[in-house]
Amino acid sequence: MKHKVWHKYAIVYLAAAALILIATNLVARPFYQSDNMKRHKSRIYKECVVISDEYISEYKLPGFSLDTFLLQMKAVRMMLDADIWVVGADGRMIAATGENLDTTPINLNEKAPGLLDNIYSENVFVEGLTKEKALCAVEPVKEGYSIKGFIVIAEPMSRTFDETDNFIIRMNIISGACLLILLLVFFLFAVYHTRNLQNINKTIIAYTDGDFTAEAGVRGHDEYRDVALSAHMLAEQHANLVDYQKNFVANISHDFRSPLTSIKGYAEAMKDGTIPYEIQGKYLNIILFETERLSNLTNDLLDLSNFENKGVRLIWERFDIVKMLKQSSATFEGKCSQKNMKIRLVFPENELYAYADKGKIQQVVHNLIDNAIKFSKPDSVVTVVVAEKRDKVLVSVKDTGIGIPKDAIGKIWERFYKTDLSRGKDKRGTGLGLSITKQIIAAHNENIKVISTEGEGTEFVFSLQRADS
Known part of the structure; x- marks a missing residue:
């Protein structure tokens, strides 16, 4: 019976996973590509209109100063990352901002028939002007009711496809994460029965x-x-x-x-x-x-x-222990303000690097500082000290709180253990934090010790391997 249940859950999960991946790669892609193409068309056409209205209006085609105009257009080209062409009413190229262009006179009516008759054109390739197929927007330059020329902006088609590909990659990553969560849900549901x-x-x-x-x-x-x-x-x-x-x-x-x-x-x-x-x-x-x-x-x-x-799987890396402690301490700003407390950091002036699993050590520091704040009196200070001793980095978290009774110090590493003094204060605690902390430090082949006096406070000190600077 158990195998049949798992079999059914597996089929449901695989079907859901297949639907999500199909929706992402086969359905979402064309919709996004279409919308992305519309955005690019709208953007370059608006720029065509701006150039026609604000730049060309200063000159009278033909006969304007090409040097001045091209200088302005090169600045616009850098902003758009697209080529700008100025075309005469007869389709003859007058000026272009592209690099390494063929200087042979080009007539767009011959090279790209119909291009100047449409506002937008896709997959345009003009030998000597474009290096690849381009998306083009066209805006006529008018004087009264007479067309004196055209402004054309050409943007590589590959840009829209690259953006779509990047979007689909991100969607696949998100879908993969969702599938992992969904797998956990299905697993827990089946395991329950x-x-x-x-x-x-x-x-x-x-x-x-x-x-x-x-x-x-x-x-x-x-x-x-x-x-x-x-x-x-x-x-x-x-x-x-x-x-x-x-x-x-x-x-x-x-x-x-x-x-x-x-x-x-x-x-x-x-x-x-x-x-x-x-x-x-x-x-x-x-x-x-x-x-x-x-x-x-x-x-x-x-x-x-x-x-x-x-076992505790560690991802070893070299990291700045002082920087990490500053970041971890900053996350407790809200809790400290509630009790009008402060966290004081004491560390050497020079950079100090440790070699350990940064994520796991952040978890250790978070547990220790959280406990220190939890069991400290209002208006007090939690002190975090970093020091180096030979090939070790020592980290100390000290509070001036309720302390731990002598007969309980040996038991605090046990799962679910809470001292009688902490039961009224530790309403959020699970009794597992110090047990997890102990296992993480042990997995690093390091030590953690506790020094406590009931009514005066508690200090936790653990060591890490020092990394070469």
Whole structure:
């Protein structure tokens, strides 16, 4: 049954992927090319009109000063990146701004019949004038009702096609990203059903083997939940269930259920009118707050899962650690202003480079500064110090907050662990940040340590490999 479910999801996903790619490459391309061509036609024609009205009007064709006119037209050509031709009423070329042009007299009525009769012409090629097929716009130069000549602007056709190609490439990149997200959605949806059945089955087998500490880990309020609860009743007679809340699945279930309950309660209250419309904004903010908690927890869980299953994959690079810390600290400006706090950076005058995974180290710094702000008192300062020691770069994040009790220092790296002092303050935290931080630093074969005095503050110090300047 499981294979059939996955097979169906795979077919749906592949069909959706095929439709998206077909729509992008076969349907969107001609529409965009058509619109792009219209934009280019409109642009060069407007310039034809401007040249005819503002430049040619100063002269009387024929007989005007070509040197002065060509000097002006070369400036316009640089702006347009297109050739400008001045043509007599008989179709004879008078002047052109292109480079390396054939100086042999050219008559456009002979070389490009019909060109001067239309406002726009595509795929125009005139030997001696154009190096490739061009898009042309034509504007007659009139004196009264008499046509004295023409202004022609010629732009390479390849430009519109190149722009279309670039647009399609960008669309394919966006489509690829969307397909990856869609793949994740399909994967999670399918996993939900199969994993619930597997978890329930494994739990029952564990109970029959005498392991009454097993937990199905089924969330929601559906038939899966009912079956899991029925199986769980078999284990309630054993005293070791007191440790139930300490295992991994229980923590996940608790941290998900609490915000979901708030979201569900406030949403139902707004739906049935218990909460008046005038004050719904307050409760919508609470819902957004709880949603952010769920999002943070999910992201942290995915990070931990990837770290444990695949290991911490590092992309090593040489980067300016001071510059990175400045950028990371700047992102906390809003949080600092809320508590009237400051972040003080202390770093050497010379540039200091580290060799590590920049993205992962930014995540470490973000976790440490976020914790420092979270547990600091208003009007205080978080100090970030960067120093070099032999072949190492040392980074310190220090606060003057509530500190960590001595008996809890060894436990702060555990998943979901929160000290009693932090539970009232850390409403946004998932209890996973320091665990992730520890794994990232360990993957770099470096160390992180904590120095803390309860009631005075906490300092985290980690090391990185120094890169040669």
